[in-house]
Amino acid sequence: MVLLKDLEKFAEKNLDNALEDLFKLTRIPTVTAKGGEYSSEAITELNRIFRDLDFETLTTETKGEPVFTSTSKTDKPKTLLFYDHYDVQPAEPFDQWTSPPFEPEIREGMIYGRGVADNKGNIIARVYAIKMIQELHGELPVNVKFIIEGEEEVSSPNLKEYVDSHHDFLFSDQTSCIWEFGGTNTLGMQEIWGGVKGICYVQLKTTGPNRDLHSAYGSIVENPANHLVAALASLRNDQTDKIQIENFYNPIITPSKEVLEAILKIKDTMDEEKQKEQLGIKKFIGDLHGEELLKKYYLNPTCTICGIWSGWQGEGGKTVLPAEAHAKLDFRLVPNQTPEDVIQMLRDHFKKNNFNVEIEWFDGYRPAFTPLSVPFVGLLKETMLEVYGHTPIIHPWSPASGPLYLFADHIPVLSIGVAHVGSRGHAPNENIKVEDFKQGQVCLARLMEKMAET
Amino acid sequence: MVLLKDLEKFAEKNLDNALEDLFKLTRIPTVTAKGGEYSSEAITELNRIFRDLDFETLTTETKGEPVFTSTSKTDKPKTLLFYDHYDVQPAEPFDQWTSPPFEPEIREGMIYGRGVADNKGNIIARVYAIKMIQELHGELPVNVKFIIEGEEEVSSPNLKEYVDSHHDFLFSDQTSCIWEFGGTNTLGMQEIWGGVKGICYVQLKTTGPNRDLHSAYGSIVENPANHLVAALASLRNDQTDKIQIENFYNPIITPSKEVLEAILKIKDTMDEEKQKEQLGIKKFIGDLHGEELLKKYYLNPTCTICGIWSGWQGEGGKTVLPAEAHAKLDFRLVPNQTPEDVIQMLRDHFKKNNFNVEIEWFDGYRPAFTPLSVPFVGLLKETMLEVYGHTPIIHPWSPASGPLYLFADHIPVLSIGVAHVGSRGHAPNENIKVEDFKQGQVCLARLMEKMAET
Numbered sequence: 001m002v003l004l005k006d007l008e009k010f011a012e013k014n015l016d017n018a019l020e021d022l023f024k025l026t027r028i029p030t031v032t033a034k035g036g037e038y039s040s041e042a043i044t045e046l047n048r049i050f051r052d053l054d055f056e057t058l059t060t061e062t063k064g065e066p067v068f069t070s071t072s073k074t075d076k077p078k079t080l081l082f083y084d085h086y087d088v089q090p091a092e093p094f095d096q097w098t099s100p101p102f103e104p105e106i107r108e109g110m111i112y113g114r115g116v117a118d119n120k121g122n123i124i125a126r127v128y129a130i131k132m133i134q135e136l137h138g139e140l141p142v143n144v145k146f147i148i149e150g151e152e153e154v155s156s157p158n159l160k161e162y163v164d165s166h167h168d169f170l171f172s173d174q175t176s177c178i179w180e181f182g183g184t185n186t187l188g189m190q191e192i193w194g195g196v197k198g199i200c201y202v203q204l205k206t207t208g209p210n211r212d213l214h215s216a217y218g219s220i221v222e223n224p225a226n227h228l229v230a231a232l233a234s235l236r237n238d239q240t241d242k243i244q245i246e247n248f249y250n251p252i253i254t255p256s257k258e259v260l261e262a263i264l265k266i267k268d269t270m271d272e273e274k275q276k277e278q279l280g281i282k283k284f285i286g287d288l289h290g291e292e293l294l295k296k297y298y299l300n301p302t303c304t305i306c307g308i309w310s311g312w313q314g315e316g317g318k319t320v321l322p323a324e325a326h327a328k329l330d331f332r333l334v335p336n337q338t339p340e341d342v343i344q345m346l347r348d349h350f351k352k353n354n355f356n357v358e359i360e361w362f363d364g365y366r367p368a369f370t371p372l373s374v375p376f377v378g379l380l381k382e383t384m385l386e387v388y389g390h391t392p393i394i395h396p397w398s399p400a401s402g403p404l405y406l407f408a409d410h411i412p413v414l415s416i417g418v419a420h421v422g423s424r425g426h427a428p429n430e431n432i433k434v435e436d437f438k439q440g441q442v443c444l445a446r447l448m449e450k451m452a453e454t
Numbered sequence: 455m456v457l458l459k460d461l462e463k464f465a466e467k468n469l470d471n472a473l474e475d476l477f478k479l480t481r482i483p484t485v486t487a488k489g490g491e492y493s494s495e496a497i498t499e500l501n502r503i504f505r506d507l508d509f510e511t512l513t514t515e516t517k518g519e520p521v522f523t524s525t526s527k528t529d530k531p532k533t534l535l536f537y538d539h540y541d542v543q544p545a546e547p548f549d550q551w552t553s554p555p556f557e558p559e560i561r562e563g564m565i566y567g568r569g570v571a572d573n574k575g576n577i578i579a580r581v582y583a584i585k586m587i588q589e590l591h592g593e594l595p596v597n598v599k600f601i602i603e604g605e606e607e608v609s610s611p612n613l614k615e616y617v618d619s620h621h622d623f624l625f626s627d628q629t630s631c632i633w634e635f636g637g638t639n640t641l642g643m644q645e646i647w648g649g650v651k652g653i654c655y656v657q658l659k660t661t662g663p664n665r666d667l668h669s670a671y672g673s674i675v676e677n678p679a680n681h682l683v684a685a686l687a688s689l690r691n692d693q694t695d696k697i698q699i700e701n702f703y704n705p706i707i708t709p710s711k712e713v714l715e716a717i718l719k720i721k722d723t724m725d726e727e728k729q730k731e732q733l734g735i736k737k738f739i740g741d742l743h744g745e746e747l748l749k750k751y752y753l754n755p756t757c758t759i760c761g762i763w764s765g766w767q768g769e770g771g772k773t774v775l776p777a778e779a780h781a782k783l784d785f786r787l788v789p790n791q792t793p794e795d796v797i798q799m800l801r802d803h804f805k806k807n808n809f810n811v812e813i814e815w816f817d818g819y820r821p822a823f824t825p826l827s828v829p830f831v832g833l834l835k836e837t838m839l840e841v842y843g844h845t846p847i848i849h850p851w852s853p854a855s856g857p858l859y860l861f862a863d864h865i866p867v868l869s870i871g872v873a874h875v876g877s878r879g880h881a882p883n884e885n886i887k888v889e890d891f892k893q894g895q896v897c898l899a900r901l902m903e904k905m906a907e908t
Contacts, residue, residue, distance in 0.1 A: 010513025015508050066905030155771065197670070201771040212735025216651070216853035218748060219695075220738045225759035226690060233687030236680060239808065241673075284674045293674060302672030305679035306774050311761035311784060317655040317817055319784050319855075320760050328766060330669050330773050354693065363771055399670035401773075418819065 001449045004387065004442070009130045018437070019111070022124040025086075026104040026113040032087040036065040039150050042086040043068050046123075046148060053130055055144075060166075065150030069169070072130075072144045076208055078141040078451050079175040083407060084123045085152035088115035089426045094311035096428035110431045117182045117423035120430045121442070123148065125418050126178075129444035136445075141452030143195050145170070152180070155363060156403040163406040167379035176376045176451070178444070179404060183419030183436065186392060187269055190384050193415040194262075194377070195369025196404045198333030200342040201306075204228065204360040207324045212311070215319040225310040228325040231355035233327075234345075236303045241285050243303045243331075245349045251271050251336040255299055258372035259396040263294045265392055270294070291428040298396055302332040310359040326360075332399060339364025368405030368413070370396040375454065376412040383450055384416070385442040392416075416443070455903045456590050458841065458896070464586045472891070473733060475503055475563070476578040479540075480558040480567040486541040486608050490519040493604050496540045497522050500602060507584055514620075516612035521602030523623070526584075526598045530641075532596040532905050533629040537861060538577045539606035542569035543880045550882035562884045571877035575886045576821065576894070577602065579872050580632075583898035584848075590899075595906030599624070600758075606634070609817060610857040617860040625864040630830045630905070632898075633858060637890065639847060639875030640722055644838050647869035648716075648831070649851035650822025650858045652787030654796040655760075656816040656875040661778045666765065669773040679764040682779040685809035689783075689800075691755045695739050697757045699803045705790040712826035713850040717748045720847055723904055724748070752850055756786040780814075792803045793818025822859035822867070824852040829908065830866040837904055838870070839896040846870075870897070 011018075019228045025045055030038045043059050050070040057070045067089065072178045090116040091101035099105045104113030111121070126146070133140055147170065149159055163170060183189055206224035213221060236243050243249070267290055276282065284293055309323030312318035331342050336387060343362050350357045370377065372394060386393040398415075407413045418440035462742055465472075467596065479499055484492045497513050497520060504524040505512045511524045519541065543553035545568045549784050553559045558567030565575070580600070587594055603613055617624060658680035667675060697703070721744055728737065738747055764779030766772035785796050795814050804811045823833065826848060838846040852869075859865045874895035878884045 009563075077734060107893050115658075128872070136577075143504065175850070178773070189525055191811070199773070201773070203771075208735065213733065214854060215756070215758045215760055216786060218758035218784070218786060219731075219754040219853065220742070220751045221733060223758055225762055226686075226757070227682050227692060229686045229759060230690075230692030232680075232683045236684075236686030238681060279667065279675060280493070281662065281675060285676050297674050300673040303680070303684060304669045304672035304775055305678055305773060307765035307767050307776070308679055308779070309763050309767045311759065311760050313763045313780075317759075317784070318760060318780065319653070320654065321758055322761070325759075325762070326767075328771065331674055332670060332773070359478075399673065400668065401670075 004446070006136065007132060007442045007445050008438070011128070011441045013021050014128060014131065014310065015438060018124055018128045018441070021127070022111065022116065022121060023104045024119045024243050025124065027102055029102045030115070030150065031090050032065055032151055033090055035070060036150060039065045039086070042150070045274060046086065049127055051148070052132070060162065062162055064158045067150070067162050068148045068310055070146045072140050074140050074143050074186055076141060076143045076452070078147035079145060079172055080448060081145045081147065081170065081175050081177040081411070083177060084119055084126070084146065084148045084180050086148050087148065087150045087153050088118070088120070089119065089153050093428065098429055106434065111434060111437065112431045114430055117419040117430050117432050118425040119231060119417065121419070121437055122180060122417045125437055126187035126286040126444055128449070129441040131444045135271070135446055138139060140448065142448050146252040159403050160406055163286045167410070168209060170407070175411045179413055179415030180417065181419070182415045182417030183423060184362060184421060186271065186421050187271060189269060189390055190388050190416070192377070192380055192392050192394045193398045194372055194386070194395060195408055195413070196367065196402045197397060197399050198337060198339060198365050198367030198405070199401035200331040200339035200362060202329050202343070202346065202366040203360040204327045204329060205324060205358045205360045206356065208241050208251055209321065209323055211320040212323050215321045217321050223321050225322050225325040226328060227355070228310065228357065231350060231357045232305060232327060232329070234353055234355065235349070243301065245345045248301070248345060251335045251341065252301070252334055255371070255396070256371065262394045262396050263298055265290060266395065267294055268293050269393055289346060297399055299334060301334050301337060304330050306330050317430065332401065333367045335367050335369060338366050360381055365401050365403055366405040368396065370408055370412045370414055372396060374412045376414060379450055380414055380416070380447060383447045387439065387446055457815060458900070459894060460590065461586060461663055461689070464590060465582070465895045468582060468585065469679070469892060472582045472895070474846045475581070476565065476575060477558045478503060479574045479578065481556055483556045483568070484541045484576065484604065485544050486519055487544050487603055490604060490792065493519045496604070500540065502580070503581055504600070507581065507588070514519040516616055519613045520617050520824050522593070522606070524600045526594050528594050528597050530595060530597045530906070531628055533599060533626055534902060534905060535599045535601065535624065535629050535865070536580050537631060538580070538600065538602045538634045539604065540574070540577070540602050541604045541607050542574070544609050546549055546806060547572055548884065549710055552883055555850060560888065561887050564647040565891065566885045568884055571873040571886050573871065573881040576634060576871045577872070579891055580896040582897040583902070586895060586899045587902055588755055594902065595829055596902050613857050614860055624861070625885065628904045629865045631861050631865050631867040633867055634867030634871065635820070635873070636869045636871030637877060638875060639723060640725065640728070640875050643723060643844060644842050644846035646834055646838070646846050646848045647852050648826055648849060649862060649867070650821065650856045651851060651853050652791060652793060652819050652821030652859070653855035654785040654787060654793035654816060656783050656797070657814040658781045658783060659778060659808065659814045660685070663775065663777055666777050667775040669775045671775050675775060677775050679776050679779040682781060682811065686759060686781060686783070688809065689803070692757045697755065699799045702755070705795065706755070706788055707790045709850070710825065710827070712771040715724050715729065716826055716848045716850050717752055718745060720849065721745050723750055723847055753788060755788050755791060760782050760784050784892050786855065787821045789821050789823060792820050808872065819850065819855050820859040821822055822862035824862055824866045824868055826850060828866045830868060833904055833908060834868055834901060837901045841893065841900055
């Protein structure tokens with residue numbers, strides 16, 4: 001291993017090049033949600049970047065945007081796999097950006113631009129970590145692979161098909177994976193994410209008369225808005241926050257000792273009062289605090305109305321009995337729940353309780369996590385302690401969701417990155433700190449060194 | 455009394471004049487909902503029309519649009535009061551009109567134009583009934599008064615204040631009132647409306663975090679959409695359609711024998727299958743039929759969600775925990791319920807059940823009805839039997855609402871008019887039949903004659 005300060009020097013020396021590559025990639029407005037017209041330009045740029053590392057590159061077409069993969073030409077016993085994405089969230093509203101979203105710039109030590117945090121900054125930091133190791137060691141001590149998809153921000157509709165047909169490439173015996181997101185918390189402490197909650201997202205619809213009626217009919221014509229509200233209310237006890245769908249909690253596994261210990265450690269870094277103030281709320285659900293609050297946050301599934309609409313929403317008192325009503329609902333799932341099971345339970349619940357509710361469409365991911373007892377967790381923790389001078393916070397999984405199960409079913413997957421708590425991913429003025437961008441490279445370089453040693 | 459056929463001849467002879475007056479009034483686009491810029495033009499026209507009858511006229515300013523009143527110069531023991539309004543509903547969508555809404559025209563025996571049914575056709579039919587009696591008898595056998603307001607289509611916000619300060623003018627000892635709406639049913643039978651249900655319209659709001667949050671927070675941050683849905687669901691049992699607000703049903707009085715008899719007679723004119731087909735529903739609430747269905751329609755109060763909105767309503771699966779949620783709700787009230795009581799019960803219900811729901815605003819009318827045993831009902835029934843050749847259907851009250859209580863608290867009020875079941879009030883191609891317009895005049899003329907005799 002080289003000295004840490006030599007890694008840091010290298011990152012400093014190469015900063016301008018790394019920033020130039022990040023800027024070039026950020027200037028390509030790869031907003032897949034608006035159509036993938038910039039995907040090929042991004043892939044041309046990725047080809048240039050990875051060929052410059054002397055990596056092999058491959059573009060695989062899918063039913064949507066292409067998947068870009070790249071592989072080092074090494075033949076080592078261990079492999080480090082990076083999952084990233086070249087697409088970004090839409091940048092609207094443009095007028096809330098201080099500098100234009102696709103013209104990245106640096107102000108006071110921060111890099112601003114759509115995608116710098118999520119997740120083009122990570123792609124380039126990972127590339128420069130490899131460059132660093134190649135130049136200081138002559139060659140990589142582990143094989144490195146990248147899979148960079150173009151549909152993460154639109155729920156990765158074609159990733160499963162890609163992964164299913166590329167198992168051998170992705171999941172060789174001694175592969176570990178670094179996922180696409182991560183950074184520091186409110187105290188500036190590094191965070192490792194051990195996985196994600198699952199999600200089951202459904203759109204529901206109820207129908208009534210063939211047109212909006214005068215509400216004078218209310219006593220004899222069933223109102224689809226009243227009916228939908230009753231059906232939704234039946235799913236969850238509002239006072240206890242218990243989900244009342246039969247068997248909903250049954251598959252859930254008891255959390256491991258390591259998960260509970262990790263949650264306890266997170267507790268010490270939490271400022272509940274500050275968080276409530278930031279969220280504009282007086283109390284958390286059930287007025288929970290400390291360990292109980294965090295346990296609920298990480299270990300409980302949810303049933304959230306993300307949207308609901310029916311009838312008259314304008315000014316004044318239009319007296320209408322609406323023809324239909326709609327709701328969007330998401331369930332965040334914890335280990336052992338699956339979206340398929342939840343949909344079936346939901347259908348059963350509606351049927352059993354005489355709710356005539358149509359499931360218009362649904363979508364979802366299983367929850368996925370890497371057991372905190374696996375060696376890769378310890379290795380990453382050690383590496384971060386050395387590079388950043390403090391033990392990182394380990395989240396057993398994120399309360400958010402993603403297609404991580406496609407990988408975590410086969411290999412250890414942990415997520416770290418170069419963002420920070422104020423990075424504003426998905427929002428105007430998305431940013432990362434130049435310092436985090438450099439240190440992220442050092443951390444990954446050291447991780448590759450340490451992987452080879454164990 | 456003159457012969458019925460002489461009345462009919464007179465209506466035929468004067469038809470062109472009556473139509474001309476109706477067309478003149480209809481051409482004035484008195485859409486108060488869009489601002490009252492045409493009120494003064496309408497009042498100028500009303501002044502011309504009523505001075506032509508040798509009536510006294512008076513325009514009274516209010517906080518909104520002026521109230522127009524007019525009085526015959528007679529001094530008879532009995533008085534007939536007409537309540538009408540010169541404002542109309544907005545005419546949008548314009549492209550669904552066959553002829554422009556404010557350029558009335560006759561096609562195949564029907565008069566088309568915004569307001570011809572609701573309720574300018576009634577104003578002119580009432581005027582020409584008076585003209586008929588004046589010319590055939592020399593003078594009116596009863597005093598006649600009109601009150602014509604300009605804010606009926608926007609919930610009559612200033613009518614109460616007007617009525618409260620004009621009791622002497624409106625409610626002298628032997629006054630009876632004809633209200634503004636009415637016509638024929640699906641079988642072409644004349645209908646008399648004995649009153650209206652009341653209404654309590656409320657807009658509700660729940661609030662959560664200070665912005666839309668990522669729904670990953672769902673397990674610890676209370677969701678105002680879930681909370682509003684639970685609060686709304688608690689108001690009504692969806693399976694039994696019982697409203698679950700404490701004491702809600704307690705003030706309701708038992709319907710009179712006459713009311714129950716009237717409902718039984720309506721039953722004989724109902725075609726349930728046809729009505730369900732027209733409404734696009736498979737069954738009425740509780741799969742009720744016949745008498746039970748009609749009893750529920752007339753005698754039950756309602757709790758109808760007229761609108762609800764929160765969070766994401768666009769395409770796809772945005773995972774958001776909304777900052778706030780809203781609903782519009784109307785209660786149709788039956789005799790002895792009041793909007794003020796309902797609002798208090800609603801506040802108590804939310805408080806008692808730990809629902810943190812804000813009542814943003816509310817509005818309403820008390821229910822009002824004229825007992826079917828009063829002589830004015832019999833007189834009108836007899837008159838209509840004579841003029842139309844069949845006994846009219848008597849509705850104890852309309853399941854819709856209006857400011858009728860302001861009058862029915864003091865004098866008998868019944869509603870009849872010249873519309874028909876396909877008149878499309880409030881909709882494009884609003885129309886009345888020329889034949890109904892003429893016969894309506896005859897009916898009212900005969901009513902005045904008969905009033906004087908009893």
